[in-house]
Amino acid sequence: MVAVCDLNEKAARAFASQHRVPQVYTSYTEMLEKAGIDLVDIGTPTFLHAPMALEAGRACKHLHCEKPFCRNVGEGLEVCLEVEGRGLKLLVGETYVFLASHLKARALIEAGQIGRPLQIRQRHGAWLERPQAQVYSGPAERNWRIDPAKSGGGAYPWIFDHAVHFFATAEYLIPGGRIAQVFSVPARKAQAPKQRGAAHDPYTTAELDIPLITWSYKDPACQGVWMRAERLSGKYDFMRGFSTCVVGEKGMIEVLGEGGGNLWWEGQQ
Numbered sequence: 488m489v490a491v492c493d494l495n496e497k498a499a500r501a502f503a504s505q506h507r508v509p510q511v512y513t514s515y516t517e518m519l520e521k522a523g524i525d526l527v528d529i530g531t532p533t534f535l536h537a538p539m540a541l542e543a544g545r546a547c548k549h550l551h552c553e554k555p556f557c558r559n560v561g562e563g564l565e566v567c568l569e570v571e572g573r574g575l576k577l578l579v580g581e582t583y584v585f586l587a588s589h590l591k592a593r594a595l596i597e598a599g600q601i602g603r604p605l606q607i608r609q610r611h612g613a614w615l616e617r618p619q620a621q622v623y624s625g626p627a628e629r630n631w632r633i634d635p636a637k638s639g640g641g642a643y644p645w646i647f648d649h650a651v652h653f654f655a656t657a658e659y660l661i662p663g664g665r666i667a668q669v670f671s672v673p674a675r676k677a678q679a680p681k682q683r684g685a686a687h688d689p690y691t692t693a694e695l696d697i698p699l700i701t702w703s704y705k706d707p708a709c710q711g712v713w714m715r716a717e718r719l720s721g722k723y724d725f726m727r728g729f730s731t732c733v734v735g736e737k738g739m740i741e742v743l744g745e746g747g748g749n750l751w752w753e754g755q756q
């Protein structure tokens with residue numbers, strides 16, 4: 488890594504010093520011009536992905552870009568055309584398909600261990616195992632996450648920001664499977680009193696919560712479902728994080744988070 492850029496110079500300098508990065512910039516344009524780099528890794532808020540990717544493409548830099556890639560198909564296509572036209576490489580940082588546990592599940596599926604995969608069931612609890620709701624406070628500049636114009640996703644910005652992981656996993660673990668249609672059930676009334684999170688936490692009102700998503704694949708034999716229970720939405724899942732179950736013709740695989748570490752029950756792993 489030869490350069491780091493952030494509008495927050497103090498944060499950029501701290502990162503550079505921790506990771507021994509020789510150059511620090513607060514202007515992205517200046518970094519592209521001066522830093523002598525081959526590849527840019529874009530980890531800024533989502534509304535900046537497309538403009539920054541286009542700028543990098545025009546400067547002939549290969550690209551790694553955080554998920555969600557862009558806010559809509561139009562933005563995404565514009566970036567793809569730019570980089571393809573210049574023969575550049577582009578990778579979207581979809582972390583869930585690089586988790587060791589998902590890689591292992593995919594290898595077992597490809598080896599035919601569960602036969603043809605037909606169903607995928609994904610669940611999502613709280614990120615941290617916590618019997619009581621915890622209220623975080625974060626800096627105001629992180630509020631872009633709850634502004635659909637900045638994070639994408641219309642009325643449900645967190646789904647757009649986050650569910651990309653679950654859809655990527657859903658296609659990854661049914662090799663060759665392509666999602667055809669998506670259905671969702673919005674939460675109208677939580678069963679228990681809702682808790683409030685930080686201002687930038689999009690899980691703060693029942694109206695913005697989707698606890699259940701289902702989808703069909705182009706192959707009509709395959710289906711998927713995703714469910715979520717979270718204290719901030721008035722529900723509590725005693726298992727933290729995510730888990731994924733793939734049902735095949737001959738068997739089934741269950742992934743309990745990365746490294747199996749997500750099977751927690753009342754504080755015990």
Ligand SMILES: NC(=O)c1ccc[n+]([C@@H]2O[C@H](COP(=O)([O-])OP(=O)(O)OC[C@H]3O[C@@H](n4cnc5c(N)ncnc54)[C@H](O)[C@@H]3O)[C@@H](O)[C@H]2O)c1
Nearest residue numbers: 492493494495515530531532533553554555580582628629
């Ligand atoms: N793959 C994952 O699991 C994962 C996890 C978290 C976030 N993300 C994605 O990463 C992206 C960033 O999320 P975050 O939570 O880190 O956001 P954040 O708001 O906490 O951090 C964004 C950083 O970008 C900097 N920045 C903003 N505008 C800039 C500019 N013009 N030039 C240079 N730096 C600028 C900010 O100063 C800040 O340091 C989002 O797209 C998010 O969806 C992915």
